[in-house]
Amino acid sequence: MDIFGAGRDFVRREARLLESRVFAAVFEGADSGGVVDALRGYQNADGGFGHGLEPDKRCPDSLPLDVQVAFETLLTAGARDEEMIRRAVDWLQSIATPDGAVPLCGPAVEGYPRAEHISEWTYEPSLNPTAGLVGQLYQFGFEHPWRDKAAAWCAAELAKGFPEDAHGMHVSMEFLEHTDGVDLDQVRDWLPKLNWYRADAADPTYGVTPLHFAPTPDSFWRPLFDDAQIEAHLDRLIADQQPDGGWALTWEPPSQTATLEYRGRVTIAALRTLKAYNRL
Template sequence: MIERARDFIWHNARTLEQRLFEHAFDGGGAEAVVRAVLAYRNDDGGYGYALEPDHRGPTSQPLHALRALQVFGEVGAPEHATSVLTWLNATCPDGSVPFGLSTSKDHPKAPWITADDQGGLLLTSQIAAALHALGISDPWLDRATDYCWREIEQLEATHPYELRGAAMFLDEVPDRARAELVAEKLRHLEPSTEGYAEGEALPPHEFARKPTSLARAWFTGEQLENDLDELERGQQEDGGWNFNFPAFTPITHFEWRSIATIDALLTLRRYGRIS
């Protein structure tokens, strides 16, 4: 499985995903991954240039900041979160992060990306989760954490991506007792998939991203095992995995497939399906 995925990555992936695959499965160094991420960094401390494939253009955007933080987490490089925090403090001082900023209005982006400068739980929860996973302590993160607690605890209507973000936050936030109580409440929510593409609803492993995830209790053991079986079977003939949302421009097809391939392998490894 890994050999076939390696062949797919060398044929199709960006330098960043090639370096990340090397680090995860071939003993590659973390610094090489970090250098690949830093190529996307702007002078303001944020990240641009389609680091996250659906937001094209040079301007610093929250989706790119999230991707940078998540990669730093994969390779254990918390020191590189400092510039992101500088940018977040300047751009989102109240601790609430928009899905997209209006600075990107003149550049291409997927049609589902809003660029209205309106903060929300979707990005704030994931960025806060990534910073907590890195062991970061910062006043901005304190404000973002307070915001996430308020929004999640009063959550009544949601959609799968927002619920996944909430689950990611609850897995990493330091107050474990509070997180367990809130996770129990969230398990009873029925997220709406209105407006989603066919087949875009998220499977169990997207919520329970590791065996210790609180969202694991949202599913039976059989449901999760069946989902992981299906994830294993999802490897295509060319060695890569697919993603379950539309590619809004041709270049993103293989960019997202490379990310999906590494994510699938990391998930299977976390659950002990591969070594």
């Protein structure tokens, strides 16, 4: 199978408009302004993002998880819109705790179809997604009072200890790479203790892999993993491409539409990583 060609055809055939614009910007040199235009439909009047931008819940209300996906999409495509970002961060500030922390979701999701894991635990302000959002704003170089307050909260929380799950650790590492004095050995030693960390490339179950932490060879966290680990997971990533050209999910979204939307996202991520490691 032509890995790239089959993945491209899957995105063109099955993905939503947003991911099609991202693909064109990332792989075909298209104007990244098209990604901004596609994102506008997901931004609410209050400045936050919703409408199932993150496909695992079909809630139109603004949610921090959807803001996180909006920022990730802009960064992936090399796109930027100052007003779009500012409005989103103003909204985050409006719903944050006094210390600056925000939750992934909120009770509004209960009125709409959602994946089983989108439940009450996502209503609690936590490092996931606060640390990831702050890290994304550092990547943008976007200054804001909420960013600074939330960064101080994240630093204080991480000083107490690392998260116990791989998702929380992943977003915490997005924050930590923009701070001083990161202890790589401490992080490396902690990874095997994480829930949902999938170190073994032969393990077909759901989890966060070394390629999520180091999606490109020049990733800040690439030194955490030896070459054999990375190569094994790249081999697995290639093997996991489906006959239709896309990559499958290891969890259950709430609908067929949501499944295809998420498959479009993970297919682009897989192709980006394989390209970055010269495996296409």
